[in-house]
Amino acid sequence: MLFNTPIFFLFFIVFLLFYGFVFLQKTPRLYLILVASLVFYGAWNYKFIPLLVGSAVGDYFLALAIGAAQTQRAKKLFLTLSIIMNLGILAMFKYADFAITSVADFLQFLGYQSSLPTLSWVLPVGISFYTFQSLSYTIDVYRGDMQPRKGLVAFTAALSFFPQLVAGPILRARQILPQFHKLPVPTWINVKHGFLLITAGLLKKTIADLLAVPAAAAFDTSGSVSLLEAWTGVLAFAGQIYGDFSGYSDMAIGLALLLGFQIPLNFRLPYFASSPVDFWRRWHISLSSWLRDYLYISLGGKYSRYRNIMITMLLGGLWHGAAWTFVMWGAFHGLIITTTHYLSSINIFQTFIKSKSWWVKVIKWGVTFYLVLLGWVLFRATNMDSALQLLHDMHALTASVPVAGVAAGLILILTMVALALMHLMDYFIITKSEKIENKPWLFWSLLILGQTICLMIGEPSSEFIYFQF
Amino acid sequence: MSSSTSSSSPEHGSIVVQNTRKIYFKILLAILIGMGISLAFVRLFTYLNDASGETFLSRVLQAQAALPTITSEPDDLVMFYGSSMTQAGFSARQFDRELAEAGVEIKSFNFGFGGLNPLFQDYLSRRIADGFKQNDRKLKLALVEFNPFQTTVTRRNGALEVEDSFISLLASPQELREITAKDPTTGARMYTIRYLRDGVSAEMITSFFAEPFQAPRPRTELIEDEKIVERRDQLGNELNERFEQEYPDFDGADWSYQWQGAGTIPEERSAETLEVFTEFYKTLRTDYQLDNDRLSRINSADIIDLDFSEVLVESFIQIVKNFQSISDHVEVVLLPKNTAWIKNPPEAMQRMQQVLDRIQTETGVVIRNFQTIDEITPDMFSDTTHLARYSGDVAFTNFLAEQYKAQLQQP
Numbered sequence: 020m021l022f023n024t025p026i027f028f029l030f031f032i033v034f035l036l037f038y039g040f041v042f043l044q045k046t047p048r049l050y051l052i053l054v055a056s057l058v059f060y061g062a063w064n065y066k067f068i069p070l071l072v073g074s075a076v077g078d079y080f081l082a083l084a085i086g087a088a089q090t091q092r093a094k095k096l097f098l099t100l101s102i103i104m105n106l107g108i109l110a111m112f113k114y115a116d117f118a119i120t121s122v123a124d125f126l127q128f129l130g131y132q133s134s135l136p137t138l139s140w141v142l143p144v145g146i147s148f149y150t151f152q153s154l155s156y157t158i159d160v161y162r163g164d165m166q167p168r169k170g171l172v173a174f175t176a177a178l179s180f181f182p183q184l185v186a187g188p189i190l191r192a193r194q195i196l197p198q199f200h201k202l203p204v205p206t207w208i209n210v211k212h213g214f215l216l217i218t219a220g221l222l223k224k225t226i227a228d229l230l231a232v233p234a235a236a237a238f239d240t241s242g243s244v245s246l247l248e249a250w251t252g253v254l255a256f257a258g259q260i261y262g263d264f265s266g267y268s269d270m271a272i273g274l275a276l277l278l279g280f281q282i283p284l285n286f287r288l289p290y291f292a293s294s295p296v297d298f299w300r301r302w303h304i305s306l307s308s309w310l311r312d313y314l315y316i317s318l319g320g321k322y323s324r325y326r327n328i329m330i331t332m333l334l335g336g337l338w339h340g341a342a343w344t345f346v347m348w349g350a351f352h353g354l355i356i357t358t359t360h361y362l363s364s365i366n367i368f369q370t371f372i373k374s375k376s377w378w379v380k381v382i383k384w385g386v387t388f389y390l391v392l393l394g395w396v397l398f399r400a401t402n403m404d405s406a407l408q409l410l411h412d413m414h415a416l417t418a419s420v421p422v423a424g425v426a427a428g429l430i431l432i433l434t435m436v437a438l439a440l441m442h443l444m445d446y447f448i449i450t451k452s453e454k455i456e457n458k459p460w461l462f463w464s465l466l467i468l469g470q471t472i473c474l475m476i477g478e479p480s481s482e483f484i485y486f487q488f
Numbered sequence: 489m490s491s492s493t494s495s496s497s498p499e500h501g502s503i504v505v506q507n508t509r510k511i512y513f514k515i516l517l518a519i520l521i522g523m524g525i526s527l528a529f530v531r532l533f534t535y536l537n538d539a540s541g542e543t544f545l546s547r548v549l550q551a552q553a554a555l556p557t558i559t560s561e562p563d564d565l566v567m568f569y570g571s572s573m574t575q576a577g578f579s580a581r582q583f584d585r586e587l588a589e590a591g592v593e594i595k596s597f598n599f600g601f602g603g604l605n606p607l608f609q610d611y612l613s614r615r616i617a618d619g620f621k622q623n624d625r626k627l628k629l630a631l632v633e634f635n636p637f638q639t640t641v642t643r644r645n646g647a648l649e650v651e652d653s654f655i656s657l658l659a660s661p662q663e664l665r666e667i668t669a670k671d672p673t674t675g676a677r678m679y680t681i682r683y684l685r686d687g688v689s690a691e692m693i694t695s696f697f698a699e700p701f702q703a704p705r706p707r708t709e710l711i712e713d714e715k716i717v718e719r720r721d722q723l724g725n726e727l728n729e730r731f732e733q734e735y736p737d738f739d740g741a742d743w744s745y746q747w748q749g750a751g752t753i754p755e756e757r758s759a760e761t762l763e764v765f766t767e768f769y770k771t772l773r774t775d776y777q778l779d780n781d782r783l784s785r786i787n788s789a790d791i792i793d794l795d796f797s798e799v800l801v802e803s804f805i806q807i808v809k810n811f812q813s814i815s816d817h818v819e820v821v822l823l824p825k826n827t828a829w830i831k832n833p834p835e836a837m838q839r840m841q842q843v844l845d846r847i848q849t850e851t852g853v854v855i856r857n858f859q860t861i862d863e864i865t866p867d868m869f870s871d872t873t874h875l876a877r878y879s880g881d882v883a884f885t886n887f888l889a890e891q892y893k894a895q896l897q898q899p
Contacts, residue, residue: 035519471526
């Protein structure tokens with residue numbers, strides 16, 4: 020059930036009718052959220068509901084056990100159980116086949132003929148998001164960052180909360196659980212901001228779907244493409260993934276605001292980043308902060324910094340998908356982040372890094388954006404060979420003619436306009452939303468305009484990219 | 489941003505409940521009014537662009553509307569069902585005249601439609617079957633065109649953007665309910681398209697806007713003679729004028745009941761008009777025009793290599809079954825091929841034969857391949873696929889009359 024489909028609209032209207040008019044006491048409302056979330060999740064595949072509920076129930080009781088444990092050893096045991104359960108689920112459903120085929124390929128590389136049986140299990144949608152979210156709760160309780168909370172229904176409802184269940188943002192228990200214990204009534208200010216975010220999200224998703232076509236033209240071609248088409252394709256994918264994922268996040272935050280819940284920002288103008296480190300402070304903030312807090316710091320943080328960054332980014336890449344292209348993407352980002360840190364520590368670069376001059380800022384932005392684009396090639400390519408081919412095509416100054424002829428140049432311009440437009444939209448939402456929301460004629464006109472565009476050219480059959488992770 | 493919270497005090501609780509209802513009433517109202525206005529703007533846009541289900545499926549809907557009249561005809565009924573090749577290649581009244589001369593009183597109808605691949609034709613054939621069953625009528629003979637290049641993967645891919653829209657318009661309420669039960673997401677989308685968007689899906693509007701950005705289709709390297717182009721334009725204008733003079737009462741229908749779904753017949757036209765037509769078609773059959781048309785068909789329908797779509801083949805089998813349920817006799821027919829321009833390699837012909845064998849096995853229907861009959865020559869086509877009016881269509885219709893005369897003479 021995608022946010023940009025008529026069926027979700029119907030689902031949400033029905034949910035609002037019950038949530039706003041029928042179930043007005045706390046406990047029935049929690050049950051309503053839980054049931055609605057399970058219906059929402061079950062619309063993809065109801066067979067995975069027990070996995071989601073089981074994961075929630077398991078972590079709920081393990082957190083209680085950690086909280087009640089008298090010794091550090093016992094706490095550690097219960098946390099280990101939680102980690103094994105959550106990562107075990109992920110490993111079985113997401114990584115088992117990748118591991119098996121990789122072993123088989125390696126054996127073949129060594130000269131052994133092998134055909135190892137694979138599991139071929141269906142990947143439950145949103146599994147990477149809710150396992151990380153659930154795991155953060157037990158880790159927080161173990162670290163003493165929060166006390167375990169009683170209320171299984173509240174915890175399960177929070178974990179399966181439909182606006183953010185399948186593609187995040189990855190919420191921390193300490194952010195969301197208290198809200199589920201209070202069930203706040205939304206204020207009209209929050210509601211208006213929610214509407215603005217939902218409309219912005221729908222628009223971004225619409226733009227992302229349009230950009231999918233030129234992106235596919237570059238990435239799904241078997242041979243090489245022209246320089247123009249290669250850059251158009253890569254820029255289009257940069258726009259597609261940003262519009263798709265940040266659009267989903269915006270809608271999730273907006274929907275939650277309509278219900279009175281506050282979910283933190285997940286993207287902050289990522290392509291305006293001035294360094295790879297800065298990029299990860301702006302892109303998928305809930306994942307990067309999760310990886311920082313629960314993996315990078317657990318590994319030792321700044322002690323053996325470069326090693327820890329590389330491990331964190333490699334696993335971050337693997338989190339996105341069970342394929343070597345994602346591992347390479349993670350490794351690439353690990354490499355450019357460590358390089359940035361290394362260069363920052365060299366005196367000769369200090370002046371450059373600290374400079375406030377506009378041309379230095381432009382250079383830093385340009386280099387960062389270029390590196391991010393190179394990373395997207397690894398991320399989107401179906402295999403390493405085609406990734407290398409496209410990376411080559413992006414830098415091959417040959418005279419090959421674009422297939423789309425004169426339209427190719429126009430598509431490149433439109434792609435860049437789309438990228439700029441999405442960032443402009445985000446800029447206004449982050450910095451000027453209050454002003455816009457205080458001018459009713461402007462606010463409602465923009466909303467109607469946005470909705471009209473989405474209804475007119477939205478493609479509701481297109482899945483969100485991040486659902487596969 | 490701030491948010492208020494609920495409280496355990498009964499008095500305060502009552503205020504919270506009131507506030508809750510108030511705020512959710514405002515939220516619901518804003519959503520419904522906002523969506524209503526947005527949808528109205530979409531409808532305004534499609535209206536201003538003359539885009540609606542009716543304009544896209546005009547001929548189909550008119551033919552569908554004629555079903556009650558068709559089924560109340562006293563004579564035995566014949567229907568030729570197929571693509572635009574049937575539309576251009578079968579002259580219903582010519583067929584009736586030929587058979588009447590042989591003492592067979594029947595009424596035939598041309599149900600050939602351009603732009604419908606077998607997936608859509610399947611839904612339409614179900615509506616035809618519904619119409620006949622409701623009126624307890626049967627067709628004496630149903631000829632169902634198997635058009636190889638309408639059944640390819642390329643052809644289906646080219647129509648993906650209209651799929652939801654066409655199916656939502658052609659499906660019965662019961663079928664829409666079944667689609668919804670099977671896949672609520674698709675079902676809800678189809679209901680929206682049919683009842684709120686006037687048959688125009690978002691994908692259709694997107695593809696309309698995306699048209700200028702498509703890679704140009706391959707074009708011939710041959711050069712068109714400007715004089716021929718000029719002459720063709722002159723003749724086209726002359727034919728339009730002559731049509732208005734000779735048919736002053738024509739109501740402009742896409743599917744004319746008066747003409748039984750086909751076009752006019754030579755006997756109604758003056759000798760001068762027929763001469764103009766002959767010259768007009770000659771100007772259409774230049775190497776430039778035909779090569780361009782061939783390349784266009786390769787690009788849009790894979791007419792040479794014929795990589796068949798499983799979904800479309802399956803749909804075609806269903807079409808045959810639908811007609812078998814309302815007909816005394818059903819035959820699958822392959823229309824003449826312009827062999828001067830369309831030359832399929834042996835592998836393509838082999839693939840086609842496999843599909844035909846499968847259709848025969850699964851339906852038991854008789855398949856008649858008229859692709860290379862002697863009666864039709866390349867100069868009887870208006871392009872690489874369609875038979876020309878007053879030459880190709882008459883010759884093929886007469887050929888069909890001869891083929892089916894004996895069968896239709898039987899009681």
